[in-house]
Amino acid sequence: xxxxxxxIWLAAGLRTPFVQVDGPFAGRDSLALSVPVVQAMAQQASxxxxxxxxxxxxxxxxxxxxxxxxxxxAKLDPHVPTFTTVMxxxxxxxxxxxxxxxxxxxxxxxxLVGGVESMSQVEFGLGMNFSVWLRRLFQAxxxxxxxxxxxxxxxxxxxxYVPEVKNRVTGxxxxxxxxxxxxxxxxxxxxxxxxxxxxxxxxxxxxxxxxFVPLGGVAKDHFPRRDTSLEKLARLKPAxxxxxxxGTITAGNSSPLTDxxxxxxxxxxxxxxxxxxxxxxxxxxxxxxxxxxIFHEGLLMAPVTAIPRLLARHGLxxxxxxxxxxxxxxSAQVACHIxxxxxxxxxxxKAGLDNNFGRFPVERMNPNGGSVALGHPFAATGARILxxxxxxxxxxxxxxxxxxxxxxxGGLGTVALLEC
Numbered sequence: 285x286x287x288x289x290x291x292i293w294l295a296a297g298l299r300t301p302f303v304q305v306d307g308p309f310a311g312r313d314s315l316a317l318s319v320p321v322v323q324a325m326a327q328q329a330s331x332x333x334x335x336x337x338x339x340x341x342x343x344x345x346x347x348x349x350x351x352x353x354x355x356x357x358a359k360l361d362p363h364v365p366t367f368t369t370v371m372x373x374x375x376x377x378x379x380x381x382x383x384x385x386x387x388x389x390x391x392x393x394x395x396l397v398g399g400v401e402s403m404s405q406v407e408f409g410l411g412m413n414f415s416v417w418l419r420r421l422f423q424a425x426x427x428x429x430x431x432x433x434x435x436x437x438x439x440x441x442x443x444x445y446v447p448e449v450k451n452r453v454t455g456x457x458x459x460x461x462x463x464x465x466x467x468x469x470x471x472x473x474x475x476x477x478x479x480x481x482x483x484x485x486x487x488x489x490x491x492x493x494x495x496f497v498p499l500g501g502v503a504k505d506h507f508p509r510r511d512t513s514l515e516k517l518a519r520l521k522p523a524x525x526x527x528x529x530x531g532t533i534t535a536g537n538s539s540p541l542t543d544x545x546x547x548x549x550x551x552x553x554x555x556x557x558x559x560x561x562x563x564x565x566x567x568x569x570x571x572x573x574x575x576x577x578i579f580h581e582g583l584l585m586a587p588v589t590a591i592p593r594l595l596a597r598h599g600l601x602x603x604x605x606x607x608x609x610x611x612x613x614x615s616a617q618v619a620c621h622i623x624x625x626x627x628x629x630x631x632x633x634k635a636g637l638d639n640n641f642g643r644f645p646v647e648r649m650n651p652n653g654g655s656v657a658l659g660h661p662f663a664a665t666g667a668r669i670l671x672x673x674x675x676x677x678x679x680x681x682x683x684x685x686x687x688x689x690x691x692x693x694g695g696l697g698t699v700a701l702l703e704c
Contacts, residue, residue, distance in 0.1 A: 289388045292548060293556045294702065295565040296400060296671040296678075298324050299546035301498040302659030303506040309543040310404040314340045315347075317545040318354045318400045324499055325396055326360055327548050331558035334392030334546050336366035337383050339375040339399045341662040342406055342447065348563040350400075372692035373611065375399045376546065377666030377700065382551040391399065394555030398547030399663030400507070411443030430551065436477060449541070451693055458613060458693060459524035459533050461583035465545065466532050466616040469623050473532040476615040477517040481535035482655050483612060484509050487653025495652050495675070507540055507659045539617040542659035558583070564678035569701045576663035578695040583635070584617045586697025587689040588624040594687070594699050601642045607686035608645070609673040612654035612666060622646060651676060666690055670700070677704045 298321055303309055309317060318338060326333060338351035343377055347353045351366040371378040376399030402466055410418070417437055424430040450457045466476070487508035490496060496505065522531030523538065549559060555567060574590035576582070587610075594600065594688035602625070612618050624630050625644050655665060670688055677686045686702040 286665045290503055290552055291554070292568045293551045293565050294554065294568050294670060295549035295551060295559055295563045296674045297547035297549055297667055298499055299664065299668055299671070300305045301502040301505050302542045302544040302661060302668075303502060304479055305403045305541050305543060307404070307506060307543065308502050309402065312402060312543070313405040314342070314344060314350060314400045314402045314545075315353055315357060315403055317543065318350075318398070319358045320499055321398065321545045321547050322354055322358045322360070322396065326358065326547070328560055328563065328579055329394065329558050331394070332361070333394050333396050334363055334555070335383060335386060335395045336364060337369055337379040337395065337397040338366070339369045339663045340401055341370060341372055341375060342401060342403070344660065345407055345409065371696060371698070372694060373613065373660070373662050373665055374690045374692040374696060374698040375663035375666060376548065377670060377688070377690050377698045378549050378573075380548055380568070380670060380700075381698070384568060387550065387552050387555065392555075393552045394558055395550040396547060397550055398545065398667040399661075399665070400545035401663050402543050403541045403660035403661070404543050406447055406695060408447070409445035411441065411445055413441040414443060417441060421510045449581065451578065457524060458583065459538060461578075462614045462616050463525045463531060463533055463580040465585065465620045467530065471532065471616050471619045471623070473518070475619050476532055476537040477514055479612070479615040479618055480517060481512060481514055483615075483650060483654045484512050485659040486488065486651055487657035490652035505658055507542070510658045512536070533614055533616050537656060538564055539655040539660035542661040544659060544661035544664050546661075546664040546671065548667040548670050564675045566674050566677050566702045566704045569685075569703050570597060571698065571700045574697045574699075576634075576695040582620065583693065583695055584613055584625065584691035586695055587691050587699055588621055588630070589634045590697045590699040591625060591687060592631050592637050592639065592641060593688060594701055595641060596635075596637050596639050598701065600685070601640070602644045604641050604685065605645070605679055606648060606684040606686050607651070607673060607677050608649040609669050609686065609688040610654065611626070611669055611690040612650070613654040613660065613691055615656055618654075621689075666698070673702060677702055680704055681684060
């Protein structure tokens with residue numbers, strides 16, 4: 285990988301099952317969900333782990349450096365530096381990029397990275413005016429001071445902060461933004477439902493052949509549906525655009541809110557030697573980050589800028605990639621990406637490239653299912669999708685390549701180029 289001084293390897297990690305909100309993990313916060321994953325992965329290493337990076341999108345008022353709290357609760361070596369990162373749905377993917385930048389000769393050799401989301405345990409907060417009032421009340425030094433502060437409280441100050449799955453700047457949900465993208469790119473309900481059905485069928489088949497080996501005392505992921513069909517998907521009503529008569533995004537072709545945690549290994553040659561030889565591993569050749577204008581370019585479209593730039597640096601076309609793992613926030617978003625990647629004028633305008641990247645091989649995409657079928661615990665998805673890509677790619681002929689792509693709230697995108 286450029287700038288690393290030697291090859292950077294990714295090795296498949298472990299994860300919990302991905303389950304529905306208020307399901308079997310309802311009693312576990314992000315810390316409790318993560319500790320068993322980190323402990324199980326640490327047991328795989330025959331030598332020291334040099335650093336740890338972990339993240340969650342939904343914060344907790346009790347701690348700020350989640351990664352450090354996980355490390356200490358897992359009873360691992362306290363001398364290992366551990367820090368928390370966040371980049372919305374790309375969190376644990378960017379954790380791998382950050383770790384890769386810290387590895388090299390005479391430095392760290394092995395990093396454990398990952399992410400978690402406990403959507404069952406989302407904390408509500410106090411509004412800022414009420415929080416400031418309470419702080420001043422607690423700090424009052426006399427009964428007179430407390431009485432004075434008590435008189436200043438206004439009913440309008442007593443508010444709760446309730447987290448929502450919305451973009452702060454626009455005030456709109458991911459689904460609402462993606463409905464706009466679907467209309468801009470003329471994506472049909474039938475296209476979206478077909479992609480969703482493929483995701484479920486492939487996830488079910490992968491589970492049947494033992495591709496997924498989750499931890500956590502729950503037998504399997506909760507969301508892959510063996511009994512779904514185009515007819516059943518077609519009966520679902522639009523979830524985000526219920527008024528225009530043109531809404532296409534439903535609960536069936538969207539990723540569900542999910543509880544889960546996932547990890548991943550990042551290593552140099554030296555670090556890789558500390559892991560079991562049976563663990564699937566591939567080289568991370570390069571990566572790309574991108575950002576777009578969320579008011580004019582489509583909230584989840586940044587990967588369409590990142591992918592061509594990444595491929596162009598290596599003289600590659602779409603058909604040169606044997607495996608495509610594209611995060612499925614919504615089937616509509618995936619369909620938009622596929623269309624945009626094949627639109628030469630769009631690629632020229634957004635990525636600044638005149639390359640002929642050719643046809644996008646959709647048949648090579650998400651062969652073991654994606655987030656629509658498997659679930660989407662925001663910060664854990666990067667580690668899940670990278671581990672899934674590693675395992676699949678490692679079984680392909682030597683020299684095969686994969687592209688892993690994740691869109692994230694805020695108009696962000698992360699993409700990795702892997703090779704076995």
